[in-house]
Amino acid sequence: MSASVEGRTATIPERIWLASYPSGFPAEIPPLAYESIGAALEHFCAVHGERPAFISMGKSLSFRGLEAQSARIGAWLQSRGLSKGDRVAVMMPNILQNPVVVYGILRAGFTVVNVNPLYTPRELEHQLNDAGAKVLFVLENFAHTVQQVVARTQVQDVVVCSMGDMLGLKGHMVNLVVRRIKKLVPMWSLPGHHTFKAVMAAGAGKTLAAPNVTRTDIAFLQYTGGTTGVSKGAMLTHANLLSNMEQMGLWLETAFIGKKRPEQLVFLCALPLYHIFALTVNSLAGLLTGATNILIANPRDIPSLVKDMATYKVNVFPGLNTLFNALMNNPDFQKVDFSNLALTFGGGMSVQRPVAERWRKMTGCPIAEGYGLSETSPVATANRLDTSEFTGTIGMPIPSTDVDIRNDEGASLPIGEIGEICIRGPQVMAGYWNRPDETAKVMTADGFFRTGDIGFMNEQGLIKIVDRKKDMILVSGFNVFPNEVEEVAMTLAGVLECAAIGVPDEHSGEAVKLFVVRKDPNLTEADVRAHCADNLTNYKRPRYIEFRNELPKSNVGKILRRELRP
Incomplete structure (x- = not known):
């Protein structure tokens, strides 16, 4: 070919x-049997019925419940004057509201913009403006971040959820613990915001209109980590x-x-x-x-x-x-x-x-x-x-x-x-x-x-x-791949986590630097060097070793080598 x-x-x-x-x-x-994710959802929710689709903190949401609840979200969004394809941002962790909102957005004919709840104000502002998001659903734990930037975005409606919104009676206790005992909700002020419960109540009185969504329409704007x-x-x-x-x-x-x-x-x-x-x-x-x-x-x-x-x-x-x-x-x-x-x-x-x-x-x-x-x-x-x-x-x-x-x-x-x-x-x-x-x-x-x-x-x-490509280390003209160095280091019993990067070196252009989190507090630099010498050819061995208590990670736990670079 x-x-x-x-x-x-x-x-x-x-x-x-x-x-x-x-x-x-x-x-x-x-x-493909369906024109849209919304059509697929409606079919599978009917097929699976009362089976539990999601369970969060002991509370179950059935497939039939997912269909009904997401329809409320979709109907409310359609009442806000949005046009087909408009972007709706979702800034929530793994709680029941997340799939309900995401599938509601898709069923209403709009585009989901997934947002990392741990974003800084700068990162959030960039993403909301780049996507042109008109509506934002956010967990109250992160509303203080939204407060700092929303006036500089195109967001017209902010819907604030609380952790216990879909947990029934248990939700009151969960909210009390989150807000008062663990103090996980910083003070925030978003004048004119909607509560999740108010949106659900309003959506219950409306009918979700079937949008003309085709397979080529954009379902998600999924933002890359920005590593390049x-x-x-x-x-x-x-x-x-x-x-x-x-x-x-x-x-x-x-x-x-x-x-x-x-x-x-x-x-x-x-x-x-x-x-x-x-x-x-x-x-x-x-x-x-x-x-x-x-x-x-x-x-x-x-x-x-x-x-x-x-x-x-x-x-x-x-x-x-x-x-x-x-x-x-x-x-x-x-x-x-x-x-x-x-x-x-x-x-x-x-x-x-x-x-x-x-x-x-x-x-x-x-x-x-x-x-x-x-x-x-x-x-x-x-x-x-x-x-x-x-x-x-x-x-x-x-x-x-x-x-x-x-x-x-x-x-x-x-x-x-x-x-x-x-x-x-x-x-x-x-x-x-x-x-x-x-x-x-x-x-x-x-x-x-x-x-x-x-x-x-x-x-x-x-x-x-x-x-x-960008992670490759060039030592005296030889390519060194960080994954190989890290995998060797991880076979040493006292190593919990590690990451290898290239650092400037006047003799070889670049040299390998290894960051190590100890599992065994008695692990020494000499131990690591001896282990690497036994398992790696000379130019691949770390010239510099630094012990740390933890390594920087992304929202999904991926070690971020870029944050370790000088």
């Missing part, structure tokens, strides 16, 4: 990974998300090859729903499969998270390396019954082999790693979910997805050679919001998205990420 790529001809490899699919497994997803510059909104269409939902639904079945599939799956939703990983792998895949999602409002509260894992018979746990690591270092985690855990799905960052091996030993369930980005809705590749071993790769392209490894000139590279991972499929975004110049930088003439991640594909079609 060949195609014109940036003025040249690239030979795109045949789909060699199909030979690694389970026998009879489809190479393509079927034609200013944060940009990836335009994810209804077709993008519906496609990835179907892809994940198909792939999920590989977890139950040779096993009995539970009648209703239970997903643990510890990653935030405003992040693309949980949005698709938890919420949308849960909708398709009729699963129950256990919402974790604060995944940093490891003891509470462990209690929820023990209470609910979790079958599917999407997570990331730092979360797996933190859980295993909690003594109560080792007492949990993991007999129902059929799938641990790792994404968001590289899963380190020492973490994966310890996880399997402790839970009896291997970690199946996958890969994706905000721009790919997100899942593009995954290991087979019936795997019994940790492969150390991000797996193979999922159905209807092509992956090509290309050099800087855009030419395809042979199997085994390292280059940029490029992705094409129905889940790839329509482009960056209002940034055609940035879109042009990442989309090739033949429809591949250039991820900026460096890796290679082996003969089985499995892909190994080496690192991001």
Whole structure:
């Protein structure tokens, strides 16, 4: 197969990974059955009825309840004078209001702008203005941030939610604890704001009009982390998300090859729903499969998270390396019954082999790693979910997805050679919001998205990420990939977490610096150096080692190397 790529001809490899699919497994997803996510929601809510869709702090919301409550939100939004496609921002953690609001926005014909509740005022102002958001739903814990910037945005209506709004009588106690005892709600003032309960009451008296939404309409503006510059909104269409939902639904079945599939799956939703990983792998895949999602409002509260894992018979746990690591270092985690855990799905960052091996030993369930980005809705590749071993790769392209490894000139590279991972499929975004110049930088003439991640594909079609282009360290002309240094360091028993970066060096151009969080307080710099000397060639060894109490992390727990750079 060949195609014109940036003025040249690239030979795109045949789909060699199909030979690694389970026998009879489809190479393509079927034609989409729905025009919009809203239409899909209405169908699946009718199918799954009174099954619990989401559980938060012990309170359950059924699929039928999700349909009814989201209709109220959608009807109220339609009464506010918005036009089809207008942007509505959601600034909430994993509480019941989150899916109710998000699906209400989509059903009303508007576009969701997911906002990290932990944003600083500067970050929030940028995102609201870049998206042109007209309405903002925010948890009261973060209303003080909104107060500082809302006057400088296009936001016309602010809806303030409280933690207990959908918890019934228990909600009064929850709000009392959050506000008065834990003091988690800083003082705020937003004149003219609406309360969530008032909006729900007003929506109950209105009828949700069916909007003329098509698959090409934008469902989400999903903002990237800004690691390569200013944060940009990836335009994810209804077709993008519906496609990835179907892809994940198909792939999920590989977890139950040779096993009995539970009648209703239970997903643990510890990653935030405003992040693309949980949005698709938890919420949308849960909708398709009729699963129950256990919402974790604060995944940093490891003891509470462990209690929820023990209470609910979790079958599917999407997570990331730092979360797996933190859980295993909690003594109560080792007492949990993991007999129902059929799938641990790792994404968001590289899963380190020492973490994966310890996880399997402790839970009896291997970690199946996958890969994706905000721009790919997100899942593009995954290991087979019936795997019994940790492969150390991000797996193979999922159905209807092509992956090509290309050099800087855009030419395809042979199997085994390292280059940029490029992705094409129905889940790839329509482009960056209002940034055609940035879109042009990442989309090739033949429809591949250039991820900026460096890796290679082996003969089985499995892909190994080496690192991001910008994270590569150049030591005396030799490429050093931080992931390799970190993975070696993590095999040292006294290391809890670590991160490697490149720092300027007058002799070698750059040198490796390793930041370490100790598990063993007696761990010394000499211990780390000796371990690295045993496992890494000279130019890869850290020249500088710094011990820290913690490492900077993103909202989903990904270690931020950029914040460690001088």
